[in-house]
Amino acid sequence: MSNSTPATIEDVARIAEVSIATVSRAIHMPEKVANSTRLKVNQAIAITGYTTNAMARSLRLGRSNMILVVAPDIGDPNFSNILVGLENEARAHGYGILIGHTQNDAQRGLEYLKFLNSNQAAGLILFTGILPFGHQTMTARLPPSVGVFEPVFNGGIPYVGVDxxxxxxxxxxxxxxxxxxxxxxxxxxxxxxxxxxxxxxxxxxxxxxxxxxxxxxxxxxxxxxxxxxxxxxxxxxxxxxxxxxxxxxxxxxxxxxxxxxxxxxxxxxxxxxxxxxxxxxxxxxxxxxxxxxxPRTAIGKQAMALLLELLSDGRPTETEILLRPDLVVRNSVSAPSRNWSKR
Amino acid sequence: MSNSTPATIEDVARIAEVSIATVSRAIHMPEKVANSTRLKVNQAIAITGYTTNAMARSLRLGRSNMILVVAPDIGDPNFSNILVGLENEARAHGYGILIGHTQNDAQRGLEYLKFLNSNQAAGLILFTGILPFGHQTMTARLPPSVGVFEPVFNGGIPYVGVDxxxxxxxxxxxxxxxxxxxxxxxxxxxxxxxxxxxxxxxxxxxxxxxxxxxxxxxxxxxxxxxxxxxxxxxxxxxxxxxxxxxxxxxxxxxxxxxxxxxxxxxxxxxxxxxxxxxxxxxxxxxxxxxxxxxPRTAIGKQAMALLLELLSDGRPTETEILLRPDLVVRNSVSAPSRNWSKR
DNA sequence: ATGATGTATGTAAAGGTTTACATAAGGCCC
DNA sequence: GGGCCTTATGTAAACCTTTACATACATCAT
CATH class of the missing domain: 3.40.50.2300 (Response regulator)
Structure with missing residues (x-):
């Protein structure tokens, strides 16, 4: 089936000898469809190698399956591990991660705002500790958002981080x-x-x-x-x-x-x-x-979990989830040797 | 204009008293539209706060403005700086970056393949040094791709990295x-x-x-x-x-x-x-x-530039861009002190 | 005055989904 | 056997764009 254009739901419907509505239902509400029909549809999907066109789906649903992650600096050593946690959790729920870095530049922030406005991202994870969008944005327009690593200064956004x-x-x-x-x-x-x-x-x-x-x-x-x-x-x-x-x-x-x-x-x-x-x-x-x-990976995981919850519930919780910080003892501390106060 | 649903091209058209086709043209082919009309459209856009719905646009165009970046490990210290270069270049051309990490797990790779199949990404940047998709994929189906940091073993994909x-x-x-x-x-x-x-x-x-x-x-x-x-x-x-x-x-x-x-x-x-x-x-x-x-940032920048070029040209170049590596001398090298061969 | 050429705009189709609503069929009760 | 409920499926509209094609008008050469 190395067809040049990818298979659509219609191709599947034709092969399974059902309507496209049934195919859609077989995929998203399997219990609403007769066993025999579901089987035919699944076979047709296997034959065609069909995967649903995310663009069309998001357009219809009015909501994408992407989460925008905005950080001031991708290169921050703290960032990547949190990102791992975020990404794992997102992927497990069928979401993808879109990333952006502002370098503390409001102009940059605005550019990412466009991803939000243009419906490309359903939610927002903020590393910046501040809404990076100048004053053009009223919070009302923001999608469900969660601050991470650094409490968000303005905007009253739920936060996940260390205590x-x-x-x-x-x-x-x-x-x-x-x-x-x-x-x-x-x-x-x-x-x-x-x-x-x-x-x-x-x-x-x-x-x-x-x-x-x-x-x-x-x-x-x-x-x-x-x-x-x-x-x-x-x-x-x-x-x-x-x-x-x-x-x-x-x-x-x-x-x-x-x-x-x-x-x-x-x-x-x-x-x-x-x-x-x-x-x-x-x-x-x-x-x-x-x-x-x-606990960076855990922070990422929990933040994403919270965001996903917000996304499905829609309940505008203003929570703060504080994770336990651990002391890690190495070699930079010992008893004071002499009193420097009077030297 | 804090309307709950975002403005569409139709809202703009109504206010500017033109057709939606003209609005679209005013945005994407401004020279094709009379000055007076363009002015009206721009005003209407300003009033409504309209931004193009990327989903609808991508659906119509059959191509998204996202680039998928797949790495074995986001936490790799080499990764983040290259990512900065990639991201800067992408953003400058109106593209966004979608990221995924496989942890060298073919199953994971397959999951990201779905982003590609479902048209959510127009191109692919590979950090993995190998096509992470098992054998289910024939290269023919892959979108324009560029390997980075590590030459791609299979698949004959252009590569940008250090010499x-x-x-x-x-x-x-x-x-x-x-x-x-x-x-x-x-x-x-x-x-x-x-x-x-x-x-x-x-x-x-x-x-x-x-x-x-x-x-x-x-x-x-x-x-x-x-x-x-x-x-x-x-x-x-x-x-x-x-x-x-x-x-x-x-x-x-x-x-x-x-x-x-x-x-x-x-x-x-x-x-x-x-x-x-x-x-x-x-x-x-x-x-x-x-x-x-x-030169990590430069590698990222060049790789993305190459990919973007591939995306517009469609010409399937198989290039290799090798950047100059610099020796950085610190303190771990000196003249040999004694001959360990005979100890 | 006529036809040709060019410019500016409008109309409508298409892209692939999801889902409200309509329809059909089967089972059940009286 | 007729009415009613349930279950399974189909029809068609809607989501928002872009763009081929059609239309209208102005300009110009003859």
């Missing part, structure tokens, strides 16, 4: 348990919800340990390696130094380690460092980084 | 220049075309240096970290050891370094190691890995 506060708490508690009392928090941008939440974990841990706010050092940056390096430089300008650096993410932590290394310090002997995310590099840098693991 | 042979040659020449004479090549599977080609570079370099085949050590594996570690163990069983390990990819090189480290050797003092790919980790491991860089 940032609890994760940060685990990190700070480890540092505390090792005996650290002067712990710096190296954050990224205050506009990121993840920052705020991790910071909350940091503060809560320090509160519980009875460490006064005066003894806390909090810096902001942009979450890059460079930003971590820069934070170290800033801190060395001051008259007090922490004994430990608790970083908002692994990139920052790597930057901190680079900065400290450049000044000739040894980690964890001289300073302890923790990260957050457990990116693949974390295990390769030296020393291997003690950090908080994001 | 493996030249890259390997650069690595072996560096090792030779440092004075190494006993260089082991740690490969992966002989079925991978990339292996064969890199191996050719290795042999060519050694030939040129007048090193006889007896003095070459070649091992095979599966390209994983574990496989690199295993290769080291195997070599220590033998009575001759190389002074340098030239690895088919960075993963293997990392494994080799781990294996050597576990035995207490220092790199590059005791042994030199080179990789291939320049994955993001390569810079973080210690010592940072000297390797061959794949």
């Amino acid at each position: 940032d506060t609890e994760g940060a708490r685990k990190a700070v508690d480890l540092l505390l348990a090792e005996g650290h009392r002067k712990i710096a928090f190296i954050g990224d941008s205050r506009t990121r919800l993840a920052y705020t939440r991790r910071r909350m974990g940091y503060d809560a841990g320090l509160d519980a340990a009875g460490i006064s706010p005066d003894n806390r050092i909090v810096l902001e940056g942009d979450g890059t390696i460079e930003s971590g390096r820069h934070a170290v430089e800033q801190l060395f300008m001051r008259d007090t130094l922490p004994t430990a650096f608790m970083c908002v993410n692994d990139q920052t932590a790597i930057g901190v380690m680079v900065g400290l290394g450049a000044r000739g310090y040894d980690i964890p002997r001289d300073f302890s460092v923790t990260g957050f995310d457990d990116v693949p590099q974390a295990v390769f840098i030296s020393p291997p980084l003690t950090t908080i693991r994001q | 493996d042979t030249e890259g390997a040659r650069k690595a072996v020449d560096l090792l030779l220049a440092e004075g190494h004479r006993k260089i082991a090549f740690i490969g992966d599977s002989r079925t991978r075309l990339a292996y064969t080609r890199r191996r050719m570079g290795y042999d060519a370099g050694l030939d040129a240096a007048g090193i006889s085949p007896d003095n070459r050590i070649v091992l095979e594996g599966d390209g994983t970290i574990e496989s690199g570690r295993h290769a080291v163990e195997q070599l220590f069983m033998r009575d001759t050891l190389p002074t340098a390990f030239m690895c088919v990819n960075d993963q293997t090189a990392i494994g080799v370094m781990v294996g050597l480290g576990a035995r207490g050797y220092d790199i590059p003092r005791d042994f030199s190691v080179t990789g291939f790919d320049d994955v993001p980790q390569a810079v973080f491991i210690s010592p940072p890995l000297t390797t061959i860089r794949q």
Whole structure:
């Protein structure tokens, strides 16, 4: 059957000697069709190699079987594993994944909006932490959407991610348990919800340990390696130094380690460092980084499951599913060796 | 105009007081329509917020504006950067990217084949190095396709990637220049075309240096970290050891370094190691890995450009576009310190 | 004035589905 | 045997475009 044009439902109907309506029913509502007929149809499908034309189907149904996934940066090491989870779950339900990356450019976001408007995607997964569509869009027009990895700032969109506060708490508690009392928090941008939440974990841990706010050092940056390096430089300008650096993410932590290394310090002997995310590099840098693991594949899977549920129910839930963060202990933390406060 | 159902071409036609054919022409063949009319249509489009329904368009045209990208593993560190290149180029031409990963499972491949058969994708980008569809598919049915990163084994599909042979040659020449004479090549599977080609570079370099085949050590594996570690163990069983390990990819090189480290050797003092790919980790491991860089974004961009060209021309070119590999020198190579052959 | 040529627009069909509605047949009850 | 319900199938419309073909009008050469 190596026909040049693919078989249509009509070809199947002709061979099975039934109407096209029956063929459609045999495929999508098999219980509505007599056993004998279903058999004939299935044979005809096998003979012709028929597969339903997704375009025609989506057109008729007014809804596609694609999910648009928008991320600021496809290359982000966190991204790919979540994508695996998303993709697996989507495929299992007959959906495909359409991907786009905005590079934090609103113009780009708008271009992807077209995929939505033109009915090419039935749902939206957002990695961006923000609706990347400027103000042209009212949320009303958006298809069912789920934020992932980073809570969505505007728009009141359900979110699946790690419990940032609890994760940060685990990190700070480890540092505390090792005996650290002067712990710096190296954050990224205050506009990121993840920052705020991790910071909350940091503060809560320090509160519980009875460490006064005066003894806390909090810096902001942009979450890059460079930003971590820069934070170290800033801190060395001051008259007090922490004994430990608790970083908002692994990139920052790597930057901190680079900065400290450049000044000739040894980690964890001289300073302890923790990260957050457990990116693949974390295990390769030296020393291997003690950090908080994001269950990325699970996050992807659950986010997609939630979206698919929204898609069938239509119920506009505003949920937040928080997954448990795990502390992964490697070699970047030890007890404080000396008190840097007075040097 | 926050209407619940999106505007159709008919809404636009009514407002602009023209026929739907004219609207369609005003959009797609503006020169065929009078200036005054075009103006009216554009205004009507602005008022209604109309965007073309991609489903209807694709159905009518018999061709979608999606490109299917199939990779064995989305999480592969090589993948994401190529994807960036692919995506940028696609978007610039109004195409979207549909992604799938097979995990080397033929069943999975078949599932993606459905996207193709159901007309949801106009073209195919293959990362898999092999047509992942078992034998059910004759190439005739495949849409325009381009292999990327890994030459496609079966199917005679155009390919865009790095020049493996030249890259390997650069690595072996560096090792030779440092004075190494006993260089082991740690490969992966002989079925991978990339292996064969890199191996050719290795042999060519050694030939040129007048090193006889007896003095070459070649091992095979599966390209994983574990496989690199295993290769080291195997070599220590033998009575001759190389002074340098030239690895088919960075993963293997990392494994080799781990294996050597576990035995207490220092790199590059005791042994030199080179990789291939320049994955993001390569810079973080210690010592940072000297390797061959794949111009990933450029590969993606060119592959997509080629595919788009195929899509419009229809000309079934069987090309191979080989990009220049760059040697990136870090710290895993130095002159051989002693001769391990007789220990 | 006539016919030819060219330009701008309209009409209607086609693309492959799904599904509301119509029809037909079979079984059952009285 | 007639009416009624159930089950299985068919008919045809609708989803929204694009485009071949038809039409209408203007321009121009003769």
